[in-house]
Amino acid sequence: MSPNVSLIRKIMSKALQSGRLAHAYLIVDQKISARRKLVKQIASLLLCKKPLDGPEGSLEPCGTCTSCRKAALSIHPDLVEIIPQGESIRIEQIRHLQKEVIFAPLEGKRRIVIIDRAESMGPSASNALLKILEEPPSHTVLLLSASTSSALLPTILSRCQVLRQARTRSGTLVSDGKTDSVSHKLNGNLVSFLENELALEDQDEVYNALELRKKLLNFIGRQGQGKLLGFFDASSCLSLSRNTVRLTVAIINSVIRDVFLIRQLAARCHGKVEMDLSDRLINIDSQELLVRLAQGLNYDTLVAYKKRLDLAQAMIDRNVKAEMITDMLLVFWLKSDSKIQ
Numbered sequence: 001m002s003p004n005v006s007l008i009r010k011i012m013s014k015a016l017q018s019g020r021l022a023h024a025y026l027i028v029d030q031k032i033s034a035r036r037k038l039v040k041q042i043a044s045l046l047l048c049k050k051p052l053d054g055p056e057g058s059l060e061p062c063g064t065c066t067s068c069r070k071a072a073l074s075i076h077p078d079l080v081e082i083i084p085q086g087e088s089i090r091i092e093q094i095r096h097l098q099k100e101v102i103f104a105p106l107e108g109k110r111r112i113v114i115i116d117r118a119e120s121m122g123p124s125a126s127n128a129l130l131k132i133l134e135e136p137p138s139h140t141v142l143l144l145s146a147s148t149s150s151a152l153l154p155t156i157l158s159r160c161q162v163l164r165q166a167r168t169r170s171g172t173l174v175s176d177g178k179t180d181s182v183s184h185k186l187n188g189n190l191v192s193f194l195e196n197e198l199a200l201e202d203q204d205e206v207y208n209a210l211e212l213r214k215k216l217l218n219f220i221g222r223q224g225q226g227k228l229l230g231f232f233d234a235s236s237c238l239s240l241s242r243n244t245v246r247l248t249v250a251i252i253n254s255v256i257r258d259v260f261l262i263r264q265l266a267a268r269c270h271g272k273v274e275m276d277l278s279d280r281l282i283n284i285d286s287q288e289l290l291v292r293l294a295q296g297l298n299y300d301t302l303v304a305y306k307k308r309l310d311l312a313q314a315m316i317d318r319n320v321k322a323e324m325i326t327d328m329l330l331v332f333w334l335k336s337d338s339k340i341q
């Protein structure tokens with residue numbers, strides 16, 4: 001099992017264990033056979049009567065119960081598999097599904113619907129599926145799978161939790177915590193942030209965004225004299241393009257979001273930041289820095305940062321020159337450095 005498969009399976013295992021399964025997932029991977037295998041494994045897990053403990057806290061289908069055996073043979077009455085008829089998934093197939101999901105599952109707690117090559121749905125099939133997603137039946141989990149998410153309607157995407165097989169530019173899977181060619185610790189939240197919120201599809205784009213993020217986190221984390229050096233280091237890559245500015249604002253926003261979250265949780269736990277943040281933070285690999293910021297920055301300063309980022313976003317929307325936006329941001333960040341400690 002490759003490390004990244006375990007990442008997606010860890011996310012699914014956690015959701016299953018905590019009873020917080022989403023109604024719909026979209027599994028994105030360009031490699032069709034690997035994707036199909038993974039989707040089938042997830043379906044088996046969700047149907048299995050007695051899942052087993054797997055590596056790193058994940059769960060695995062037992063493989064021997066009646067549910068597992070029926071799922072393996074694709075004869076489980078609560079497993080619906082929709083595959084393209086010819087080139088595309090047809091409206092009739094989704095209409096049929098609409099009728100089917102009304103009823104309770106026959107054998108287990110839930111029904112699993114696999115929609116293979118979801119990107120092959122035309123507009124009418126997509127809109128029919130959207131109706132199901134808008135009022136999801138409580139006992140049904142939809143597992144959409146696709147080579148790319150960009151061909152799907154944004155309204156469908158917004159109703160799915162997207163799980164991706166992220167790959168680095170060298171084509172190797174990005175693993176969580178293990179050394180990879182990008183040398184970043186990527187958790188599911190970060191992958192999701194990069195590819196959903198920032199809408200990065202291309203591996204090079206993801207790689208560049210990670211490099212930029214590294215510089216920004218380095219800059220934010222520096223103090224005193226080092227901060228000035230970090231300023232030049234960061235600004236040298238910042239004024240490149242409008243897209244870089246857009247990424248910068250989004251990345252710093254994600255840091256501020258994490259800091260807010262830590263403060264919120266700390267307040268709830270009476271100041272002790274000991275709770276498990278790993279499934280909540282986007283920039284989990286910089287947790288130490290985030291906690292330091294959460295403890296060092298007062299609420300008003302954080303709000304000021306947030307407002308400044310909103311202003312930058314408004315400037316981006318108004319097509320203000322990239323250099324002006326980065327200068328405004330960096331000078332603001334540099335000036336407020338004294339408040340961090």
Ligand SMILES: [Zn+2]
Nearest residue numbers: 048062065068
């Ligand atoms: Zn089983």
